[in-house]
Amino acid sequence: MTTPPPYIEIDGAPAADPELLAAVMTGFGHFTAMQVRDGRVKGLGLHLARLDRSTRELFGRGLDGDEVRALAAGALEAAGRRDASLRVYVYPGVRVAVTVAAPAPDGLGAPQRLATAEYWRPAPHIKHLGGFGQSYHREAAVRAGFDEALLTSPYGEVAEGAVTNIAFWDGTSVVWPSAPCLEGITMALLEARLESVRRPVTLADLPGFRAAFVTNSRTIAAVTAIDGTTFPVDGELMRRVHAAYGSVEGEALGTAGSPVRHGLSDGAL
Template sequence: MTSAHAAPAPPAHVEIDGVPAGDPGLLTTLMSGFGHFTAMQVRDGRVKGLGRHLERLDLATRELFGEELPGDRVRTLLTGGVTAAGLRDCSARVYVYDGVRVAVVVREAAPDGPGAPQRLRSVDYLRPAAHLKHLGGFGQSYHGEAARRAGYDEALLTSSAGEIAEGAVTNIAFWDGTSVVWPSAPCLTGITMALLEGPLGSVRRRVTLADLGAYRAAFVTNSRGIAPVSGIDEVDFAVDEGLMERVHAAYESVEWEAL
């Protein structure tokens, strides 16, 4: 099966700060900004939701490049990267580029346990192809940095009509006193979000900035953990300790899968 995305011809020469690149073709591929990835926490050679990560990578590779990405290949590369890093616990990312070239990046582990409360600033911006964890996220990075410079912790992505979709690098959920509600606007279904949906008995429905007063609490999730939301724009939320205990207990109940 051939790639659905036409790769550019290899460049004649690439240099960085005056130093020629060792592999111009590879560097050009990595710099293309066309690809996708998944991010996870590894603890003693195990990952929560590993099967979901492998499925995400395979489906996105088929959609973007018209080729499959076998889970066994990813596991082998991921295990090799984690082993080479010499870290028992770590944060790991798997990037996939044209030609199904796979890059593994390993960093220090994110802290375990509850995250600090987050204050969010809404912005009129939605990610293109929101169902994919794709590269080239300039818009979300731009709005995220602008929010932090303005004294917030994260940007909250919304439509021009104020419909809430997701955080710049998180999913968001709301608590109405009865149900955990995830916004139904197009967004990435994060792995942590997917692992929580069933155990929490949560629902998806339309949520707008105008609806915020109807909710008692909110929290955000991503590959680095779970944190309560202390406010969105001028709307304050109390940290519901009971809710957060329930959310963390649901996440802790998810079994670890060995690489």
């Protein structure tokens, strides 16, 4: 005997696809976020590998990169965009959703001030959904007049920002904290192109650094303060970081030799 599908209403009207909506409403899944410029994405291969790896861990099967590329390219075409902020979400049943929004501004972001919070994300190696903890601390930081939260252990070891990776400059190397964190795509691209090291960083170490910056899919920005510790904006460092990111060639979303989908597959939203 088959189990009947769930019945779901939205604003008093039955949902068009209740099984798909039920999967989305679980809050269980993962995603990747990318910037698209002229139909191309920096680090696209890393995004596809992240999606496949996390899908295997969470749902026990892989996610074909060509399928993701076709869905993403089709969503871009349907939205009439060549430049965009694009996200790919994966839900139970390996249901894939693609969102297309306005692109983030190019260039370096405005300097940021960070407030520390004692919190490490669960399963930090996965860009997972349901990030209430990090959102809670980030919103608290913003209400207190900061731009972002910096997540630390109870013993003051620095891991990552709520929605960013953080790096420090010691005058010789870019230092990425070695605590468990989500290794962002922008972080991975920069780490390979700058003189970088990974090592433990604690709050007590902060006064010894010359500068700091944060990265994510939307921005690279200098950090001017972490709680009461201030940092100067090192213009030369930020130019080097921005140039390193700019040197990365974008990869085309469209799959060579494959038609772009104008509709959605059975596994797409």
